[in-house]
Amino acid sequence: MTLATAEAAEPPDNIAEAIAEAARACKDMDGTPNTDAVLSVEDVNGDGGEDWIADYAKMKCEGGINPLCSNAGCTLQIYFWDGETSWDVGFEDLVRSYKFGKSQGKRMLYVTTSGIPCNKPVAETCKYTYRLEKDAVVPVE
Numbered sequence: 001m002t003l004a005t006a007e008a009a010e011p012p013d014n015i016a017e018a019i020a021e022a023a024r025a026c027k028d029m030d031g032t033p034n035t036d037a038v039l040s041v042e043d044v045n046g047d048g049g050e051d052w053i054a055d056y057a058k059m060k061c062e063g064g065i066n067p068l069c070s071n072a073g074c075t076l077q078i079y080f081w082d083g084e085t086s087w088d089v090g091f092e093d094l095v096r097s098y099k100f101g102k103s104q105g106k107r108m109l110y111v112t113t114s115g116i117p118c119n120k121p122v123a124e125t126c127k128y129t130y131r132l133e134k135d136a137v138v139p140v141e
Contacts, residue, residue: 009041012087015052015079022059022068031064044100045090045132046107049081055098070094071122072114080135091137096125100132107132108140 011019019035026033037058044051054077056068068075073094079087097112109132115124129140 009050011039011052012079015039015054015087018054018077022056025067026059026061026064029061029064029067031061034060034062042100044078044107044109045080045134047081047083047134049083051081051090052079052087053077054079072116076111078109078137082135088135090132090135091130109137 010016019038022038023033023035037060038054038056040053040055041050042053043049044053055074056066056076057074059066059068061067066074073096076091076093076095076098077089078091080090081087091109093111093113095111095113099110101108101110109130111128111130113126113128114122115126116122117128118126120126131138131140
């Protein structure tokens, strides 16, 4: 199985616009944006289609501040292929880190956030597990 990289394909219009908007926000704060590393392409939910991952922690905003990051984390967006011609946001949150994995044959997303979502101080962390389905990200208890 070969995984495509962001350089191998052009992002769909809605994803390209989200990246352009992030670059504009960086420029608005007197920064010089570099979004080259933000996007990656992978079939994260196992439906056979390319899904797009926008990891704004990888955006550079030289001379400014990354507008999609804060002390709570950076925006992570996962766009699922709809099986035809478009990609829809299936997941979007401020995260400190994330990784994909498998559990009992199911594709999973493991996320670490700041403490805010679980009523802790921002400096602490919360951990969440999600099951990746064809068109949904389902929280796992």
